[in-house]
Amino acid sequence: MIDIASPQSAFLLHSRPYQEHKLLVELLTEQEGKVAAVVYAGKTAKSNKKPLLQPFFPLKVQLKGKSQLKSLQSVEADGRSIPLVGSDLYCGFYLNELLVKLLPELIPCPELFKLYHQAIQQFNLAGSNEPALRHFELSLLSELGIGLNFEQALACQSDYVSFSFDEGFSESLKGKNAYLKSDVLLLANHQFNDQNALRTAKLLMRELINQLLGNKTLNSRKLFKKEKK
Amino acid sequence: MKFSPLVQELIESFKCLPGVGGKTAQRMAFHLLERNRQGGTKLATTLNKAMENIGHCQKCRNFTEQTLCEICESPRRQQSKLLCVVENPADVIAIEQTGEFQGRYFILMGHLSPIDGIGPDDLGLDLLENELNQGQVKEVILATNPTVEGEATAHFIAEMAHSMDVNISRIAHGVPVGGELEYVDGNTLSHALTGRKNYQV
Numbered sequence: 001m002i003d004i005a006s007p008q009s010a011f012l013l014h015s016r017p018y019q020e021h022k023l024l025v026e027l028l029t030e031q032e033g034k035v036a037a038v039v040y041a042g043k044t045a046k047s048n049k050k051p052l053l054q055p056f057f058p059l060k061v062q063l064k065g066k067s068q069l070k071s072l073q074s075v076e077a078d079g080r081s082i083p084l085v086g087s088d089l090y091c092g093f094y095l096n097e098l099l100v101k102l103l104p105e106l107i108p109c110p111e112l113f114k115l116y117h118q119a120i121q122q123f124n125l126a127g128s129n130e131p132a133l134r135h136f137e138l139s140l141l142s143e144l145g146i147g148l149n150f151e152q153a154l155a156c157q158s159d160y161v162s163f164s165f166d167e168g169f170s171e172s173l174k175g176k177n178a179y180l181k182s183d184v185l186l187l188a189n190h191q192f193n194d195q196n197a198l199r200t201a202k203l204l205m206r207e208l209i210n211q212l213l214g215n216k217t218l219n220s221r222k223l224f225k226k227e228k229k
Numbered sequence: 230m231k232f233s234p235l236v237q238e239l240i241e242s243f244k245c246l247p248g249v250g251g252k253t254a255q256r257m258a259f260h261l262l263e264r265n266r267q268g269g270t271k272l273a274t275t276l277n278k279a280m281e282n283i284g285h286c287q288k289c290r291n292f293t294e295q296t297l298c299e300i301c302e303s304p305r306r307q308q309s310k311l312l313c314v315v316e317n318p319a320d321v322i323a324i325e326q327t328g329e330f331q332g333r334y335f336i337l338m339g340h341l342s343p344i345d346g347i348g349p350d351d352l353g354l355d356l357l358e359n360e361l362n363q364g365q366v367k368e369v370i371l372a373t374n375p376t377v378e379g380e381a382t383a384h385f386i387a388e389m390a391h392s393m394d395v396n397i398s399r400i401a402h403g404v405p406v407g408g409e410l411e412y413v414d415g416n417t418l419s420h421a422l423t424g425r426k427n428y429q430v
Contacts, residue, residue, distance in 0.1 A: 014344045020248050051414040055377045081416050086388070089381050093343050100344050220343035223385070 007060045008032070009078055011116060012053055013096045023053060025072065026100055027061065028116060033107040034099060037063060039072035049075055056092055056120055057081040068105065087224070088123040091133060094220040095119060098140060098209070101216055112143050130202070131192035137205045138190065146208070150188035153181060163204065165211065179204055236262075288360065290336045290353050291318055306333050310367040312360070314386060316340050316374055324372065332370075335360065340378040341385060349385060357386065361393050368396040375402050375420075 010029040018024040023041045028034055042048040052059065052075055062073040084092050095116065103109075115136055122132040141148070146165070153161050153169035160172035161181050172178035183200035192198050209218070231237065236258065243254035261269035285291065286298035293299075300306055300321075311332025315321055321334050337352040360366065369390055373379035387397050402420035404413050413421075 016345070050376075051416055054416070057416070077415055080419070084377075085380070086384050089377070089384065093381065097343050218343070219346050219348050222348045223341070223343065223381075 005031075005063050007062050007074070007076075009113070010035075010059045010061045011113075011120075012055050012057065012059065014055075014100050015053055023050075025053060027059075027072075028099060028103075028113055029061065029063070030110055030113045031108055032063070033109045033112075034103045034105050035063060035070055036068065036105060037070040037072040039075065052077060054081065055096060056084055058117070082120050082124050084120065084123055088129060090220060090223040091123050091129045092120055093223065094133070094218070095136060097218055097220045098137070101218070102140065102144060102209075102212055109143050112139060115139050130198050134187075134192055134198065134201045134205060135190055137209065138187070141205075141208060144212070146212075148188070150185060153184050153188075156181060163207070177203065177207055288356075289334050290338060290356065291321060291334065300333055306331060307365070309333075310365065311370060312366045312368070313370040313372050314357070314383075315372045316379065316382075320372065330370075337373070337382065340373060340376070340382040342378050352382070354386065354389065358389060361390055361395055364394070366395055368398060371397065371399045375417075 008029050008031045010027045013026045013028055013034070015023045015025040018038060021041055021043045023039050024036065025039055026034060026036050039049065039053065041050050041053065058078040058081070060074075060076045060078040062075075063070040064073045065071050099116075103112075119132045119136045123129050138148070148163075149168045156169065156171050158171055159181050160178040161169045161184055162171070162173045162176040162178055163169050164173075164176065169184070179200050180196070183194075183197040184204065186192075186194060186197040187201045187204070192201065232240070239258045239262075240251070240254045243249055243257050244251065246254075249257070261272070282294040283292050284294070286293045286301055287296050288301040289298060291298045291300070309332040311330070312335055313324065313330060313332060314335045314337065315324070316337050316339060318336055318338075321336060324330050324334075335357050337354075339347050339352060341347060341349065341352065361369070369386070371383040371386060373382045383399055387399075390397055401424055402417060403424065404410060404417065404421050410418065
């Protein structure tokens with residue numbers, strides 16, 4: 001039996017060349033989560049799929065196959081591409097890199113897909129990208145099973161709290177980063193209006209993500225560093 | 230049955246070429262051994278010489294066995310004060326074949342791609358920055374590929390060059406010659422529309 005799923009929305013996270021005319025792509029799909037797939041990219045002008053297979057371009061895809069590595073049966077545009085430039089684009093790369101490096105394959109996460117779509121649309125609008133980034137990071141963490149238990153933070157006596165994977169929030173410990181409790185509690189409600197709270201959220205997220213990544217590094221961060229210089 | 234060690238090694242060596250697997254490698258090895266020994270010897274000596282001597286041009290990073298490539302050495306091209314930034318040596322050949330461009334090149338040997346671990350330092354951008362700082366260049370033409378990564382690279386270079394006294398331009402996007410609008414993808418078409426030019430009569 002040939003198993004062809006119905007078309008579903010997807011975004012391309014990353015692609016690399018494979019054999020002569022094929023691409024190995026990683027997609028974030030609405031129904032199946034992150035999927036790796038092989039696609040014949042075409043060699044003639046008319047069959048060329050490379051213009052479609054770009055990041056930040058809403059796609060409708062059909063996947064085939066039962067193994068981990070699917071084959072991409074059809075791919076079509078689903079709406080307009082989201083034109084990101086400059087630091088917005090770097091933010092987009094950052095999201096893609098997070099997903100490629102942290103999200104396990106083939107675990108459905110429709111909520112995260114929606115958030116991803118919203119986040120890159122947000123980048124495209126004027127204004128700071130940080131709230132959208134933090135919002136996405138928090139959701140990614142809870143998708144990965146790392147729910148932050150903010151009640152623990154609330155229960156702490158002092159003004160500063162620390163976080164560890166084993167214990168969750170606790171009174172600020174020596175040798176661990178300390179975060180202002182009131183800022184952390186704002187994070188609980190996904191409130192990012194305050195600059196200081198945003199900063200705290202950024203530092204907390206960075207600590208968590210670095211620990212999750214282990215010895216891998218996020219290369220997209222380098223782009224931001226250069227830009228500020 | 231197994232081949233003798235040297236034959237086996239020859240076959241294995243051919244496999245390092247892109248798109249060549251076991252069977253093709255075997256065919257290549259047998260062809261050289263049986264039908265074209267002379268060609269094989271020539272390939273071996275050239276390959277050896279090339280691997281030892283070819284490096285990168287110190288100015289534009291193109292492949293060359295000299296310190297400076299032919300294009301960088303030409304005084305005529307120096308005078309035009311144009312610098313075209315491309316991703317690959319193959320892009321240089323493509324532009325050269327048009328005969329339109331008389332300036333110099335800078336070859337990045339790739340594009341920014343954080344997921345693959347290619348950052349600004351891997352593209353020789355410090356070399357490009359030096360080049361621009363010397364003030365020999367009036368205009369930088371960003372001719373990276375029209376992919377998302379190519380755009381990111383172009384933007385990164387544009388930001389770098391922004392503070393310097395140079396014009397920055399990007400190659401136009403649009404519909405290919407001899408193409409049909411019907412078959413052009415929507416992305417390209419919208420680029421073509423937003424980047425439309427006044428009709429000069």
